[in-house]
Amino acid sequence: MLTSNARSGPRWTVFLALLCALCCLLAPAVAVKHENFKKCDQSGFCKRNRQFADTAASSSSWASPYNLDPASITFKDGTLSGVVLKSLMGSEEKIRLPLTVTFLESGVARVTLDEERRQKGDITLRHDSTARKERYNGAGAWALVGGLDVAKGAALSEKAEEGFTKVFYGEGGKHQAIIRHAPFEIDFQRDGETHVKFNQKGLLNIDHWRQKVEKPQEEVKEGEEEKKEGEKKEEPKGEDESTWWEENFGGNTDTKPRGPESVAMDITFPGYEHVFGIPEHATRLSLKTTRGGDGNYNEPYRLYNSDVFEYELDSPMTLYGSIPFMQAHRKGSTVGVFWLNAAETWVDVTKHKSIPNPLSLGILGHTDTQTHWISESGILDVFVFLGPTPQDLTRQYGELTGYTAMPQSFAIAYHQCRWNYVSDEDVKDVDRRFDKFNIPYDVIWLDIEYTDEKKYFTWDPLTFVNPTTMQQQLDQTDRKLVAIIDPHIKNTDNYHVIDELKKKDLAVKNKEGGQYDGWCWPGSSMWVDCFNPAAITWWKELFKYDSFKGTAPNTFIWNDMNEPSVFNGPETTMPKDNLHYGNWEHRDVHNLYGLTFHNATHQALLERKKGEIRRPFALTRAFYSGSQRIGAMWTGDNLAEWSHLEASIPMVLNQGISGFPFAGADVGGFFGNPGKELLTRWYQAGIYYPFFRGHAHIDTRRREPYLAGSPYTEIITQALRLRYQLLPAWYTAFHEAATTGAPIVRPNFYVHPNDERGFAVDDQLYIGSYGLLAKPVTKEGQDSVDIYIADDQPYFDYFDYTVYKGAGHHTVAAPLEKIPLLMQGGHIIPRRDRPRRSSGLMKYDPFTLVVVLDKDGNAQGTLYLDDGETFEYQNGAYIYRRFSFDGKRNSLTSTNLGERATVKTDKYLKAMDKVRVEKIIVVNAPKAWKTKKEVVVMEEGKKESARKKTAELEFFEGEKGKADWAVVRNPKVGIGRGWRIDFD
Numbered sequence: 010m011l012t013s014n015a016r017s018g019p020r021w022t023v024f025l026a027l028l029c030a031l032c033c034l035l036a037p038a039v040a041v042k043h044e045n046f047k048k049c050d051q052s053g054f055c056k057r058n059r060q061f062a063d064t065a066a067s068s069s070s071w072a073s074p075y076n077l078d079p080a081s082i083t084f085k086d087g088t089l090s091g092v093v094l095k096s097l098m099g100s101e102e103k104i105r106l107p108l109t110v111t112f113l114e115s116g117v118a119r120v121t122l123d124e125e126r127r128q129k130g131d132i133t134l135r136h137d138s139t140a141r142k143e144r145y146n147g148a149g150a151w152a153l154v155g156g157l158d159v160a161k162g163a164a165l166s167e168k169a170e171e172g173f174t175k176v177f178y179g180e181g182g183k184h185q186a187i188i189r190h191a192p193f194e195i196d197f198q199r200d201g202e203t204h205v206k207f208n209q210k211g212l213l214n215i216d217h218w219r220q221k222v223e224k225p226q227e228e229v230k231e232g233e234e235e236k237k238e239g240e241k242k243e244e245p246k247g248e249d250e251s252t253w254w255e256e257n258f259g260g261n262t263d264t265k266p267r268g269p270e271s272v273a274m275d276i277t278f279p280g281y282e283h284v285f286g287i288p289e290h291a292t293r294l295s296l297k298t299t300r301g302g303d304g305n306y307n308e309p310y311r312l313y314n315s316d317v318f319e320y321e322l323d324s325p326m327t328l329y330g331s332i333p334f335m336q337a338h339r340k341g342s343t344v345g346v347f348w349l350n351a352a353e354t355w356v357d358v359t360k361h362k363s364i365p366n367p368l369s370l371g372i373l374g375h376t377d378t379q380t381h382w383i384s385e386s387g388i389l390d391v392f393v394f395l396g397p398t399p400q401d402l403t404r405q406y407g408e409l410t411g412y413t414a415m416p417q418s419f420a421i422a423y424h425q426c427r428w429n430y431v432s433d434e435d436v437k438d439v440d441r442r443f444d445k446f447n448i449p450y451d452v453i454w455l456d457i458e459y460t461d462e463k464k465y466f467t468w469d470p471l472t473f474v475n476p477t478t479m480q481q482q483l484d485q486t487d488r489k490l491v492a493i494i495d496p497h498i499k500n501t502d503n504y505h506v507i508d509e510l511k512k513k514d515l516a517v518k519n520k521e522g523g524q525y526d527g528w529c530w531p532g533s534s535m536w537v538d539c540f541n542p543a544a545i546t547w548w549k550e551l552f553k554y555d556s557f558k559g560t561a562p563n564t565f566i567w568n569d570m571n572e573p574s575v576f577n578g579p580e581t582t583m584p585k586d587n588l589h590y591g592n593w594e595h596r597d598v599h600n601l602y603g604l605t606f607h608n609a610t611h612q613a614l615l616e617r618k619k620g621e622i623r624r625p626f627a628l629t630r631a632f633y634s635g636s637q638r639i640g641a642m643w644t645g646d647n648l649a650e651w652s653h654l655e656a657s658i659p660m661v662l663n664q665g666i667s668g669f670p671f672a673g674a675d676v677g678g679f680f681g682n683p684g685k686e687l688l689t690r691w692y693q694a695g696i697y698y699p700f701f702r703g704h705a706h707i708d709t710r711r712r713e714p715y716l717a718g719s720p721y722t723e724i725i726t727q728a729l730r731l732r733y734q735l736l737p738a739w740y741t742a743f744h745e746a747a748t749t750g751a752p753i754v755r756p757n758f759y760v761h762p763n764d765e766r767g768f769a770v771d772d773q774l775y776i777g778s779y780g781l782l783a784k785p786v787t788k789e790g791q792d793s794v795d796i797y798i799a800d801d802q803p804y805f806d807y808f809d810y811t812v813y814k815g816a817g818h819h820t821v822a823a824p825l826e827k828i829p830l831l832m833q834g835g836h837i838i839p840r841r842d843r844p845r846r847s848s849g850l851m852k853y854d855p856f857t858l859v860v861v862l863d864k865d866g867n868a869q870g871t872l873y874l875d876d877g878e879t880f881e882y883q884n885g886a887y888i889y890r891r892f893s894f895d896g897k898r899n900s901l902t903s904t905n906l907g908e909r910a911t912v913k914t915d916k917y918l919k920a921m922d923k924v925r926v927e928k929i930i931v932v933n934a935p936k937a938w939k940t941k942k943e944v945v946v947m948e949e950g951k952k953e954s955a956r957k958k959t960a961e962l963e964f965f966e967g968e969k970g971k972a973d974w975a976v977v978r979n980p981k982v983g984i985g986r987g988w989r990i991d992f993d
């Protein structure tokens with residue numbers, strides 16, 4: 010079977026594809042190759058730290074060997090500094106670990122622990138290596154963009170208590186860090202209650218730098234090799250040094266010139282039963298525990314960006330990207346930590362229930378979640394968030410790592426991809442067929458086969474003969490093209506890109522300092538090292554229109570394989586002892602590599618032509634904290650199976666609460682051929698992914714929506730139309746993400762943080778702040794879903810206004826043609842109802858407002874609009890409105906939410922001035938409107954005579970179980986203007 014790990018030569022691909030398609034038919038379903046990826050006990054530092062945890066747990070007299078030297082403590086300008094001393098077993102020597110605890114204006118605290126560099130000559134490196142001799146401390150330079158202002162108000166507590174240092178910080182000093190000296194621990198309190206504890210279990214462990222002591226090889230006498238197990242010499246007790254200086258896995262040897270240097274610590278969330286976050290894993294939203302037990306995992310969650318072929322579900326195995334941000338949630342409180350480290354990281358999660366005390370009546374037991382974070386190298390650098398709301402967490406994390414970039418509007422519409430559209434004529438044909446079947450789409454994608462023998466920045470001369478006319482055709486309907494560009498550069502003759510890469514010395518290096526050569530799609534390849542500023546400068550040149558000939562302003566980019574995926578490398582990636590710019594080992598920066606490459610592409614798209622300023626679009630597979638500033642991500646190579654459809658919902662939700670909400674999964678499933686029901690249901694679910702793209706493996710049969718046949722094609726088309734109809738709401742949700750860090754699709758706990766029953770609900774989602782509650786069908790043959798409602802507001806079926814009332818589960822019919830979608834009372838939803846071929850063609854279409862009244866007869870909603878293309882919105886060229894329906898006054902108003910006066914001269918705003926609201930639908934309309942025939946409309950900025958007018962109102966009585974509703978036809982109010990409509 011042709012796998013994503015296959016080595017495909019240029020023309021071989023087609024042959025292999027045919028062969029493999031045949032294999033596919035014959036072969037049983039293949040599962041992930043566990044043997045290709047490490048388990049914790051195959052990863053030296055993980056194993057050692059887990060053993061350390063076991064030793065600590067098994068000894069009642071365990072004391073952490075880390076003490077803060079009280080004499081070293083200073084406090085200045087919101088930062089506490091000191092030195093933590095690590096005691097060594099059987100030695101007087103103490104390792105000095107400089108500590109900083111910085112209190113930020115935002116109420117977040119940051120703790121760093123480094124290792125003091127000893128005098129030159131203290132450490133002898135094992136062999137000549139160009140690797141750096143200090144710990145890597147550069148992740149922040151890539152991940153952090155703000156939020157680091159130090160709190161002026163943070164202050165040491167005046168009440169000194171022996172053995173402790175206390176600092177008040179946060180708004181009104183309601184946060185407190187209680188730093189215990191011996192052993193070194195920190196409790197983070199909010200309003201006098203501890204929410205986060207560092208090192209409570211004593212698992213802080215910094216593998217300090219040491220000199221390698223060459224041990225004499227034990228002589229094995231002839232005939233003794235066969236000694237029976239029991240007779241074998243006992244391993245000397247003490248630290249397990251077997252993987253300190255070298256480690257082998259899968260036939261690869263990781264030389265470790267710097268020896269062991271892991272950083273680890275336990276972090277406890279007392280009283281918190283749920284923890285979320287730390288993507289990317291194919292797992293539930295509420296993270297399971299990892300040290301065994303019924304239904305739980307035995308392995309820690311691993312964060313080591315990897316190309317995992319045919320990944321398995323319900324697993325803590327690593328995937329393509331890493332965000333080491335975790336939040337703990339309970340009724341009334343959300344707190345969290347961000348473990349800023351770019352090296353391989355493992356996280357154990359355990360939960361401990363305290364038994365209720367029978368003597369203290371009414372005191373219930375509670376659950377503590379304990380986590381154990383283990384990274385291979387670098388410094389300890391942790392941010393602590395004390396909430397108290399989920400919104401505080403996403404906002405504060407976003408302040409640090411940046412918010413989602415405001416995308417071009419096409420990027421949130423539908424993307425059509427496959428590996429591969431085989432020629433420019435093929436692309437044009439697919440484009441025409443979408444139109445023939447009246448199916449909207451915005452973007453068509455080209456996978457690796459468009460290139461000339463996998464040489465990026467070239468076109469296959471036989472199949473993509475005329476990329477320019479291809480793009481011209483797409484442009485006629487305002488559609489776009491996305492072309493793939495991967496980080497591996499084919500190492501071959503007569504290819505200007507590799508020549509330049511080599512000549513300019515911009516590739517990642519091997520451990521000897523030579524340019525590293527590995528194997529990927531093109532065969533022998535080198536990897537651009539975008540940690541190097543010179544590499545970014547060079548990369549930008551490659552995307553200029555006159556360099557990447559055949560591309561146009563409507564060409565955008567897909568960055569794949571940037572974990573980086575290396576077919577012949579350890580765990581399908583780069584050797585850890587490879588070297589990057591600045592002589593950092595790959596081990597130190599592995600999880601950042603994808604971001605640096607994606608960033609270079611983003612920069613390049615900003616500068617393709619002087620004076621052309623468009624928002625870039627670049628999709629990435631690998632990511633780290635901060636990648637959200639650059640583009641979108643998708644969940645990689647899923648399978649065309651119902652279980653993968655189901656798993657995609659919690660995965661996308663988790664991306665959202667972890668600060669990278671522009672996320673989606675391959676619609677239809679990448680590997681394999683989905684049945685028509687599955688494909689249809691996947692589209693119905695995919696319309697709720699913020700990033701919405703159909704994609705398929707090269708071996709699969711074609712599955713563009715128009716091929717499904719009746720009634721599937723029509724049903725899929727309806728689903729796509731629903732996405733397009735709601736694009737104004739989606740765009741506003743993106744704007745919210747871009748300005749507040751709020752997820753675009755939201756899990757129940759985020760919207761209803763006090764509803765304990767719903768904390769683990771992860772199979773339904775809310776779109777933005779619109780109260781639109783969707784529950785995709787993810788099971789074969791299912792014709793209804795049980796939607797969980799958390800509150801006492803009425804919810805209404807999106808299509809027929811059936812009313813669902815009361816907290817709990819409600820069964821909603823979901824025959825194949827129906828997408829379960831409810832509207833929570835209290836919202837105003839902006840839509841565009843005119844079906845078009847692409848979102849670009851809807852740019853100046855009129856609006857429909859759906860006013861969904863709550864139990865008190867009120868509703869609110871916002872709408873954000875801009876040109877969807879340039880950065881002019883940063884100069885005020887946007888429309889931002891609040892719509893409110895006041896049930897007491899019976900009037901609907903539109904008011905300005907924009908901070909600045911809108912720029913009247915802007916081309917877009919001028920054109921938008923003519924765009925009207927064409928319809929207002931009021932769901933749950935008061936019965937009193939039954940006899941009403943018209944409403945009074947008043948608009949600002951009009952001549953007095955024209956200001957006051959009337960519009961027709963029609964009232965509809967809902968059948969049994971359905972809400973009454975009313976329609977105002979053509980009120981002719983401007984979408985960007987202030988107005989009031991009186992219904993009384």
Ligand code: NOJ
Nearest residue numbers: 013428456457569645646
């Ligand atoms: C792996 C990606 O995950 C997949 O989407 C793509 O089609 C193949 N690489 C080929 O580029």
